[in-house]
Amino acid sequence: MVTLSSESSPAGSGAIELFQLLRDGTPRTRAQLAKSTGLARSTIAARVEELMRMGLIMPVADAASTGGRPPSQFALNPSARVVLAVDIGASHTTVAVMDLTGAILEKRTEALPVADGPVAVLTRMVETAGALVAESGRDIRSLVAIGIGVPGPVEHSTGQPVNPPIMPGWDRFDVPGWVQQHLEVPVLVDNDVNIMALGERATAWPTTQHLMFVKVATGIGAGVISGGELQRGAQGVAGDIGHVQVARGSDVPCHCGNRGCLEAVASGPAIARALRAQGVPAENGDDVIALVKGGSIDAIQAVRQAGRDIGEVLTACVSLMNPSVIALGGSMARVGEHLIAGVREVVYTRSMPLATEHLAIVQSAAAENAAVVGAGMLAVEHVLSPEAFHSLAG
Ligand SMILES: [Zn+2]
Incomplete structure (x- = not known):
């Protein structure tokens, strides 16, 4: 494999700059690359040759001819590695x-x-x-x-x-x-x-800078992209919303040792437990989903209430982060619109109008591939x- 040695590339940073421009997949001509980087045309030509030899970029179909010989364009070679x-x-x-x-x-x-x-x-x-x-x-x-x-x-x-x-x-x-x-x-x-x-953004919202992904399954958690960057916080636990207390859950014990956590009232097992208390047989989240799909009114109401509980916590998140997309995923998202309806009901009612004017609250598009x-x-x-x-x- 060709390596980018200092001998072959005295101004190797030029190659890095070019590659950073071309990595978005948009084809560019040598002239466009020279204009964007400020590098000399001769340097651009040499670096393009270098990146082609490494297989990292490839020539693509030329831009519409403006008369005469159309300029060649180059873009990231997605199958390079x-x-x-x-x-x-x-x-x-x-x-x-x-x-x-x-x-x-x-x-x-x-x-x-x-x-x-x-x-x-x-x-x-x-x-x-x-x-x-x-x-x-x-x-x-x-x-x-x-x-x-x-x-x-x-x-x-x-x-x-x-x-x-x-x-x-x-x-x-x-x-x-x-x-x-x-x-x-x-x-x-x-x-x-x-x-x-990250998977949700790549699949459905590639240009969105502010996105929250909420996973609702055995547990509840969120991944937060703000300013285009995944936010991990100081210790890597940013978005851990499952143990925020919600109003309805005051005395429900949670496995974390506290009471009234979101996860203790709105996760798959928590919804199943609430249904059992009403005499509806449900052992886990899958049973809840089957009951909802079968048209059980009790199950639909329980799922919608879980959505409202999740919405209560997300309302605070919306105030703090002002996302433009909240995507709901995880196994419980398979119950469909009933869960999202509960989330929307609370978030759209309780948030400031400007924060929700362009806020989409949607089912995960990446689903099980997220x-x-x-x-x-x-x-x-x-x-x-x-x-x-x-x-x-x-
Ligand atoms: Zn907890």
């Missing part, structure tokens, strides 16, 4: 191979509970990754980064899960260090709700960054 996207869930793990636009080339979901522990889960993940890269027709050397989502809090700077409640054996486990013993590329780890926010797409985007964002350019070039 691949990344691995991994969504480790409570009961299943999904592994996907993606190109640099985030398009899924190969994907496999296996029954692999996170509670089996990090060595068992990651060993299987590495095996699956090797098989999928081969099935996608790529060489493992074209793999440039791995993004991994886990169902628990992660310390962003180290990629280590911290006190994850449903991940026995994972506390402070060095996930990047372990994976890199087998696949020597950058490994990015984040919690599942954060990567779902996490795996987001894990891939985490990896893609890293490898396309100026800091990582040299590893990409090498």
Whole structure:
């Protein structure tokens, strides 16, 4: 593979600049690149040749001719390299191979509970990754980064899960260090709700700067994108809205030790418990969804009330963050409009008009792919960054 050595590229930063311009996929001519970067035409020509040799950019169909010979255009070559996207869930793990636009080339979901522990889960993940890269027709050397989502809090700077409640054996486990013993590329780890926010944006809202993704399942949490950036907060737990107290939940105990948490009244298991108390048989969130789909009035009312409870917390979030999109996902979002109707009812009534004038509260478009797409985007964002350019070039 051609490397970007200092000898071949005395002004190597020019190549990085060009690549940062071209990574958005929009084709540009040499003249446009010269204008945008302020680099000399001769430098542009040399850097374009260099990036083409590395396979990172490619010529694309020319712009409409303005008479004479039309100028050649160049854009990111999305298939230049691949990344691995991994969504480790409570009961299943999904592994996907993606190109640099985030398009899924190969994907496999296996029954692999996170509670089996990090060595068992990651060993299987590495095996699956090797098989999928081969099935996608790529060489493992074209793999440039791995993004991994886990169902628990992660310390962003180290990629280590911290006190994850449903991940026995994972506390402070060095996930990047372990994976890199087998696949020597950058490994990015984040919690599942954060990567779902990235996946949702990439799938349905690519130009949106302010988006909240709310996962409603066994637990409730949010991933927050503000000013175009994922917000992790000081310790990586920004968006952990499940344990905010809601008015209706005053004496309902929560597994966190407090009472009245949002999660204790509006999660899938909490709705099922409330229905059981009314004599309606429901063991878990799946049963609640089946009851709603079957037209049970009790279940529909319970889900709508859960939506209102979630809306109560989101009203505070709207005041604080002023998002333009709130997307609801997670397994309970499958109940459809009843949950969202409850959220809208409260958020639109209780927020200031300007904050909700252009606020869309919608079902997740990425749905069950949100996490795996987001894990891939985490990896893609890293490898396309100026800091990582040299590893990409090498
Ligand atoms: Zn709680």
